[in-house]
Amino acid sequence: MSKQTFSLQSFPSTESFPDFKITGNISRNANQLVISYNLEGDLKEIAISPPSNAPSRKHELWEDTCLEFFLGIKDSQRYWEFNLSPAGHWNVYRFDDYRQGMQEETAFEKLPFSIQNQTDALVLALDVDLDKIVSVNQAIEIGITTVIKHRDGEVTYWALTHRGAEADFHLRDSFIVEL
Template sequence: MNKQTFSLQPFASTESFPNLKITGNISRNANQLTIYYNLGGDLKEIAIVPPSNAPSRKYELWEDTCFEFFLGIKDSPRYWEFNLSPAGHWNVYRFDGYRQGMQEETAFEKLPFNVQNQADGLAVTLDVDLDKIVSAEQEIEVGITTVIKHKNGEVTYWALTHRGAEADFHLRDSFIIEL
């Protein structure tokens, strides 16, 4: 098993939110990928969609607070974007290359993950079998990201690293975790 911890950094913005911290870990055991996010700090100013009684596949989850990760096959332009809403909604998109050929990934009919409100934050855990999209022998590169929407409407973009002049989670240079 290959397990790595992470800490996300906000993209340089006009306003700083030093009281927030996004950490976690990611691992791949055979072809089972597990990712755990912990959003800690003072969350009273964060817009978090309440849990849904019927979580489902939804579009444009990145317009609100959303935990995301991007997964690419090493030495291939193809990659996937996984979106996890604190409300329990989700989606997975497949791309043929940098922001090209975006399609909903139909290999996943559901993406069950766990969201827990904690005294000092929010925890999100996903356990997903990657057999539907990559083989266990293929090396993958992962970019871990989060969109945080504040109650005042401002949005901040968090990632392992920011390699562009603008916040751009699709830049393959930022898929820096290898599993």
């Protein structure tokens, strides 16, 4: 198992928030994927939904503050998008190719993760068994991303790297973490 740390960057054309940062770590042990996000800074400027008493699978979580990652099988066009809301809601979508064949991934019936929301930090951690979608011997490539919606309604896009002229988390050459 190798744990890798990360730091996300905001898309260059969006307003920068110097006192805000998104860091974390990711690891894979056999087919258990563990990812933890740390949002630090002036969180009262960010629209964060309060925790839900009944977290569930929901669509279009990316329209609000949403922590995400994209997982692809090395040397394959297929990939998955994992959406995690600070409110506890979640979804996983499968794609056959770049933005093609999007469908809800039914292999996951729930996606439990923990959330710690403090005044100046939000920590979200997910521990997920990938056996349902990839085999333990398949190498995977990951793009780690976050959509931040500010209280004024402005949205900023954060990722490990931005490879397109516009913020586009689906670009496979931005899946730069290999596990």
